[in-house]
Amino acid sequence: MKSKDYRITLLKAVASELAVNELESFFEGESRAGALKIKMQCIKLFEKQQKRIDKYNEMLTYEKKYTGKIVAGIDEVGRGPLAGPVVACAVILDNAHAYYGLNDSKQMSKQQRARIEADLLERVTYAIGVATVEEIDTFNIYEATKMAMQRAINDLPVSPDVLLIDAMQLGTGLIEESIIKGDATSISIAAASVIAKEYRDRIMATYAETYPGYDFENNAGYGTPKHLEGLKRKGVTPIHRKTFEPIKSMCEMK
Known part of the structure; x- marks a missing residue:
């Protein structure tokens, strides 16, 4: 041969x-x-x-628990950064889903996320919810995260019966499962995690063009050394969270 x-x-x-x-x-x-x-x-x-x-x-344990019902996985990205919005995604998987390699977005490489996201966007039902920097500073990050999640659910073109949510309770009146480390435990939440992260990363890459010098294109607003150095050199921008340290102290010093 x-x-x-x-x-x-x-x-x-x-x-x-x-x-x-x-x-x-x-x-x-x-x-x-x-x-x-x-x-x-x-x-x-x-x-x-x-x-x-x-x-x-x-990672299908929770989805199988609700066989016959419309299940939406909900996750957010961006609770920890010093800048930018918090983004949530709600995902209803397609019936023949088999996105092998899908996992918590934090455990996937950039290339893996991009490949999986492309597959997901072609086939799943999903919606994005965003809470702005102003809302984060007004209501606190926890409440802003709930707002973003609720907006994502409201924008779904299909009404779910069950919500699988990463470590949150929303009080929607629907069946809700708050799952600790849900993005590594539920495939629906993992799908939401990937889409939300890729969506938010693109937002922050756009902000990097508007506000150069903070390395937003690489740190997505998290407090990395380059980001902190940018704050020292260039100061606070409109997309920085004024209730987060060290930005809060910098604003109080003015």
């Missing part, structure tokens, strides 16, 4: 188009080092994909 055929087999393994028994049969009797190396690559790819599938199924 030509090495080209083995390369095709490796590509099929990447796409998970072969079963393990088919793989063993394909390489039966093969002793060449190059072919056996490809076989081991295929096996590792299978094992990696199986771990993703197992993790995905573990």
Whole structure:
């Protein structure tokens, strides 16, 4: 058999188009080092994909609990930064969902998030809710987060029966599950986490053009050394949270 055929087999393994028994049969009797190396690559790819599938199924526990009901996962991004809005997302997954590799957005690389987000936006039902810097300073970050979540739910084109929410209670009158570390426990919340983070990161990248010198395009408003250095050199901008330190103290000193 030509090495080209083995390369095709490796590509099929990447796409998970072969079963393990088919793989063993394909390489039966093969002793060449190059072919056996490809076989081991295929096996590792299978094992990696199986771990993703197992993790995905573990994260469906809450969704399976409400089979037959419309379930929305809710998560927010941006409670901790010194600048920018807090963004929430509500997601209702499609019936044939299988976004293997989806996890808490904080545990995914930028490339992984971008790939998963592109798949999600094509197929899921979702809505975004935003609470502004002014609302954060007026009502506090906790209340502003609830406002953003409620706005996302209100903007869904489909009314959910059940809300799976990352560590929050909203008092909507719907069935609500407040799940600690929900973005690592529920696949619906994880999907909301990814979409919300990518959406907010794009907002902050735009702000970086308006307010250069704070490294918003890389820190998304969090208090990194470059951001703090920007505050010292250039001062407070309109998108900084005036009730958050050290900005609060800087404003009081004026």
